[in-house]
Amino acid sequence: MTGTLLLASGSPRRREILAQVGIPFSCEKAACDEVLLSGDPEGTSLANARAKALDVSARRPEAVVLGFDTVVALEGAIFGKPASEEEARAMLRALSGRTHEVWTGVAAARGGRLLGERAARTRVRFRAYGEEEIDRQVASGEPMDKAGAYGIQSLGARLAESVDGCFYNVVGLPIFATMELLESIGIKA
Amino acid sequence: MTGTLLLASGSPRRREILAQVGIPFSCEKAACDEVLLSGDPEGTSLANARAKALDVSARRPEAVVLGFDTVVALEGAIFGKPASEEEARAMLRALSGRTHEVWTGVAAARGGRLLGERAARTRVRFRAYGEEEIDRQVASGEPMDKAGAYGIQSLGARLAESVDGCFYNVVGLPIFATMELLESIGIKA
Numbered sequence: 001m002t003g004t005l006l007l008a009s010g011s012p013r014r015r016e017i018l019a020q021v022g023i024p025f026s027c028e029k030a031a032c033d034e035v036l037l038s039g040d041p042e043g044t045s046l047a048n049a050r051a052k053a054l055d056v057s058a059r060r061p062e063a064v065v066l067g068f069d070t071v072v073a074l075e076g077a078i079f080g081k082p083a084s085e086e087e088a089r090a091m092l093r094a095l096s097g098r099t100h101e102v103w104t105g106v107a108a109a110r111g112g113r114l115l116g117e118r119a120a121r122t123r124v125r126f127r128a129y130g131e132e133e134i135d136r137q138v139a140s141g142e143p144m145d146k147a148g149a150y151g152i153q154s155l156g157a158r159l160a161e162s163v164d165g166c167f168y169n170v171v172g173l174p175i176f177a178t179m180e181l182l183e184s185i186g187i188k189a
Numbered sequence: 190m191t192g193t194l195l196l197a198s199g200s201p202r203r204r205e206i207l208a209q210v211g212i213p214f215s216c217e218k219a220a221c222d223e224v225l226l227s228g229d230p231e232g233t234s235l236a237n238a239r240a241k242a243l244d245v246s247a248r249r250p251e252a253v254v255l256g257f258d259t260v261v262a263l264e265g266a267i268f269g270k271p272a273s274e275e276e277a278r279a280m281l282r283a284l285s286g287r288t289h290e291v292w293t294g295v296a297a298a299r300g301g302r303l304l305g306e307r308a309a310r311t312r313v314r315f316r317a318y319g320e321e322e323i324d325r326q327v328a329s330g331e332p333m334d335k336a337g338a339y340g341i342q343s344l345g346a347r348l349a350e351s352v353d354g355c356f357y358n359v360v361g362l363p364i365f366a367t368m369e370l371l372e373s374i375g376i377k378a
Contacts, residue, residue, distance in 0.1 A: 021347045022325075122351075127365060136211075157357060158210045161365045162311075167356045168346060176316065176350045 005187070006063040008056035013153065014068060017173040023182075023189050030055040030067060036080065041073035042119045045105030050114060057109035064115070064187060067107045070172045072148030074100040079148045088143040089134055095148065095159070097128030102148070102170045106178050108185055115185045120174035122165030124152070129159060194376070195252040197245035202342065203257060206362040212371075212378050219244040219256060225269065230262035231308045234294030239303060246298035253304070253376060256296045259361045261337030263289040268337045277332040278323055284337065284348070286317030291337070291359045295367050297374055304374045309363035311354030313341070318348060 007014060010029035018025050030052035037044045046069075053067030072079040074094055082088035102124055107117040142156060143149035150156030152163075152170045166174045182189045196203060199218035207214050219241035226233045235258075242256030261268040263283055271277035291313055296306040331345060332338035339345030341352075341359045355363045371378045 017346075020343060022344060152356070154209060155211060157206075157364050158368070160355075162354050163356055164353045165351050166349075167341075167352055175346050179347070 004063045005182075006056060006060055006065045008052040008065050008067040011068075011172055013151075013171055014173045017168050017171060017175065018178075021175055021179075021189070025066075028056050028060060028065075034069065034080070036071075036078055038078070039076055041071050041078050041101060041103040042105070042121070044078060045069045045071050045103040046107065046117055046119050047105070049105035049107040050109075050117060053107040053109035054112065054114065058112045061111045063110070064185070065109045066178070067109070068104055068173055070102065070104040070147045070169075072100055072102055074098065081145055081147055082143060082149045085138055085144070088138055088149040091149040092134045092137055092143065092159075095126045095150070096130075096134075097126060099123055099125045100148070102165075104169045104172060104174050104177075106174065106181055108181055116181055118174075118177040118181045120166050120169040120177040122163055122167070122169045122174075124163050124170060125161045126159045127161045133158065193252045194371075195245060195249055195254045197241040197254050197256040200257075200361055202340075202360050203362045206357050206360060206364065207367075210364055210368075210378070214255075217245050217249060217254075223258070223269070225260075225267055227267070228265055230260050230267050230290060230292040231294070231310070233267060234258045234260050234292040235296065235306055235308050236294070238294035238296040239298075239306060242296040242298035243301060243303065247301045250300045252299070253374070254298045255367070256298070257293055257362055259291065259293040259336045259358075261289055261291055263287065270334055270336055271332055271338045274327050274333070277327055277338040280338040281323045281326055281332065281348075284315050284339070285319075285323075286315060288312055288314045289337070291354075293358045293361060293363050293366075295363065295370055297370055305370055307363075307366040307370045309355050309358040309366040311352055311356070311358045311363075313352050313359060314350045315348045316350045322347065 005025040048069030108115040194214040237258030297304040
């Protein structure tokens with residue numbers, strides 16, 4: 001399969017990761033509401049990834065469109081982006097000293113139809129930290145646009161003791177799953 | 190304990206990681222030969238980290254000096270930086286489709302004496318790839334100054350299927366182990 005690869009995302013982090021691994025692409029942000037399927041982080045990440053890919057594909061039928069969605073799951077609860085600083089604090093408090101899961105769904109579409117999809121899971125163990133660390137994270141402004149209220153690629157790296165799985169999944173774009181998906185639909189990455 | 194924190198390293202990657210997590214420091218490159226203890230990646234990384242920290246500490250006795258060393262271990266063999274493109278190719282061929290270990294030793298010194306040390310291990314699983322991918326990596330020039338002939342923070346991210354442990358250890362500075370070591374010697378990170 002040939003054609004422009006189009007990233008259905010406004011996230012600078014996702015752009016940086018695709019560029020880092022040398023995959024040529026252009027960008028167009030999707031305009032669709034995100035759903036949250038209670039108790040199903042994998043299904044949530046896939047549903048939103050599909051919706052983003054199909055939304056952009058309807059406007060750009062010639063391109064192969066990739067949609068992504070990342071959520072954080074802790075003991076049955078799903079954390080998206082915090083709506084307020086208070087919610088960011090509550091998320092960071094809940095994650096301290098525990099292991100959570102990060103799920104990113106990736107979906108590919110062309111001509112308004114789904115070509116394929118994958119979901120990647122990475123386990124992330126956080127060290128135990130106190131209110132001072134939470135204050136520092138929130139004061140940096142970083143938590144507000146990130147699922148689970150942290151960015152492991154920036155100041156949030158202070159929180160992580162270890163990861164198990166694809167690291168770049170935690171940043172928002174699982175490189176291995178994305179390359180696998182592209183290969184499965186005949187695109188050489 | 191107070192005093193300037195001094196990074197005994199010329200690595201821009203280690204500087205970026207310390208800066209990323211908000212730890213103030215200055216830099217002075219160590220001038221010492223690196224050892225390789227056959228069959229002992231942990232001991233190798235610690236011996237070199239100690240030597241770097243003590244070398245700089247002898248010249249800068251007032252500072253708390255941090256030395257680091259990173260090696261890659263695969264089935265008993267230790268991979269440092271490749272000495273040639275041919276050696277880089279051989280390392281990348283050996284790592285394909287296998288799980289290797291990355292060890293980073295970190296040592297702290299002051300007044301020419303060792304204050305403490307830690308070693309961090311991260312397991313890295315590589316996907317199976319062929320000569321075309323190896324050509325691409327070597328042509329990028331990235332392998333030549335990196336233990337194991339890849340940089341997981343750049344093009345080498347194409348190779349990794351998953352990691353288990355501290356991701357930043359694989360880049361060259363294990364954040365969690367370093368913060369633990371600083372805390373153990375009374376330095377607030």
